[in-house]
Amino acid sequence: MTQLVWFRNDLRVSDHSALTEACQAPGADIKAIFLWTPKQWQQHDYGLARQYSIRSALVTVARDLAQLGIPLTILQADTWLSGVDQLIDFARQHSVRQLTFHREFGWDEVQRDQYAIEQARLAGITTWVGEDRVGFDPASLLTGQGEMYRVFTPFKKRWLSQHAETPLTAPLPVPSTRAPALSELPDIPEVDWNGTAELPLNEHDAHEHLDQFADAMPRYKDQRDLPATEGTSRLxxxxxxxxxxxxxxxHSAFSHPKFDSAGVQTWLSELIWREFYHYLLYWRPDIARxxxxxxxxxxxxxxQDETALHHWQQGQTGVPIVDAGMRQLAQTGWMHNRVRMIVAMYLVxxxxxxxxxxxxxxxxxLLDIDFASNNGGWQWCASTGVDAAPYFRIFNPHTQSQRxxxxxxxxxxxxxxxxSVPAKAIxxxxxxxxxxxxxARPLIDYKRARAETLELFKQL
Incomplete structure (x- = not known):
């Protein structure tokens, strides 16, 4: 019985429940597939950095799957829906009996997956859909009134209370008894990205980085807001x-010998924030529009100030901490999280x-662009989202920099x-x-701009 595993934003071999499901089928002939859809990604505003990140992870996945005797096929398509048509044709040609993949919550992702399930049904192929982007089905985390959470802290409390009842990790894939697949990599498109990646992008490097970060995790709370310090996980x-x-x-946090330390607890909280943003996308898919x-x-x-926007994009605002962050982004495809909040609130x-x-x-x-987290962070800074900063919270970039x-x-x-500028003046x-x-000269006067923004919000 042929099993087809559809890889998406789950480019690894370990802790991959869709792959595990396929491997557990008795005598299964397992194949893997990935849809390379740059035009679809462009519609989502994902740039070359994101494509570079995907490709880097794909290269490692292809090699690891080959060691399990599982060939990976790359299908290129303009859109996800046309890619699904190619995927179903591939499945028919190889007599696939079951298609396995993980659920995703974006507006277009939901339409794609519903279409794939229906087309698979028409082709006589069963589908198995697992949970991967979040720890819990969002429909299972509701308030006492049966409504979605709109504030993070009670969501976190509910998440933690439910966590004890749920296994933390899925089992590893069962190695195939077949001989390893050919060593040649599938035809993975090159990506002409000009940045310099400073992040682990594939599964092996990510786990090595997580192991190294474990030593620093207890200090995370004290160091995570210092952009000149390697205080974050960079995962x-x-x-x-x-x-x-x-x-x-x-699992790294829960099993940490210093689990009760402020640092480990703070990192765990940040991970739950990530889940919270995906939870919001599930309940309010219109934010993807x-x-x-x-x-x-x-x-x-x-x-509508294109000149100011351009200066911000190029790191030429005349505010040193803002310009430093925007230039770091341009050169590396990444920006420190504290600085992301500063540059975002400055723009908005x-x-x-x-x-x-x-x-x-x-x-x-960004190399690490994740729609739910990116949208959630921007709406927090703009005071338009749930659990948002009150409209009157406006970061002073100069005092943020000093701090x-x-x-x-x-x-x-x-x-x-x-x-060459000393700390007092920089x-x-x-x-x-x-x-x-x-x-560069400053684009605005902070005090005047802040007062104008507060007045506009008050009028609403």
Missing amino acids: SAALASGAISLRQCM HKPFYPRWDAFPWL KLLKIDWRQGERWFAQQ FDPSGDYIRRWVPELA HEPTQQLARHLGY
Whole structure:
């Protein structure tokens, strides 16, 4: 009986329940497939960085599957729906009896999967759909009134109370008794991305990185907001492509000998935040169609300032911490999370540019782009989403810089014009100093911009 495993954002061999399901079928002939759909990704604003990340994980998956005697086929298609047609044709040609894959929550993803299930049924192929992006079926996590959670803290409490009743990890795939597949890799398209990846992108590197991070996990709370320090896990790209699973990361936290430390607890909380954003996407799929969670905020009079947007994108705002973050993004495809909040709130709350412009730019530039997390973070900064920052919370980028990069080391690395500036002056250099060093002039006056934004929100 031929089993076909459909890989998507789960590009690994371990802790892969759809692969495990296929391997457990007695005497199964197992094949694997992946749809390479750059035009579909472009419709979602995913850029070359994301494609590079996917390809990096795919190369390793293909080799690992070959060691299990499972060939991986890459099908290229313009859209997911046309890719599904190719997938079903492939399944017919190889007499596939069952198609296994993991559920995803995006608007287009749900349409794709419903179409795939129906087309498989018409072809006489059964489907098995597992849970992978989250620890629990979102429909199982509801308030006492049977409604979805809109605030993170009670969601987290419910998640933790239910976790004890659910196994943390799925079993590993059962190795095939067949001889390993041919060593040649499938035809995986090249990706012409010009950045410099500083993140683990494949399964083996991700697990090695997680093992190394375990030593630093107890210090995570104290170090995670310091962009000049290696205080975060840097596993976001591997989580986005599924080169490592959320369950595997959580298992590392729950099994940590210092589980009760503030650092481990804080990292676990961040992982649950990631699940919360996918949970929101499940219950409110319209946010995948550029909708704010609370529609009333759509009335905010966002500015159409292409010049200011361009300066922000290029790291030329005249605010050192903002420019450092945007340049780090351009050069590496990644940005420190604290700095992401600073640059996002600067764009939305001070330049008053629509948060969807920033969301799109991040999607185009990030190696670790994950729609649910990216959308959730931008709506939090814009005060349009659930559990959002109140509209009157507006980060002062200069004081944020002084607090989280006090010595200015992060700024010096990414804004070389300011490399010689002492710590006291680097966070907000005078216009005379900036002009002397060839650094950009500030686009706005912080106090005036903040006051204008507060007044606009109050009117709503």
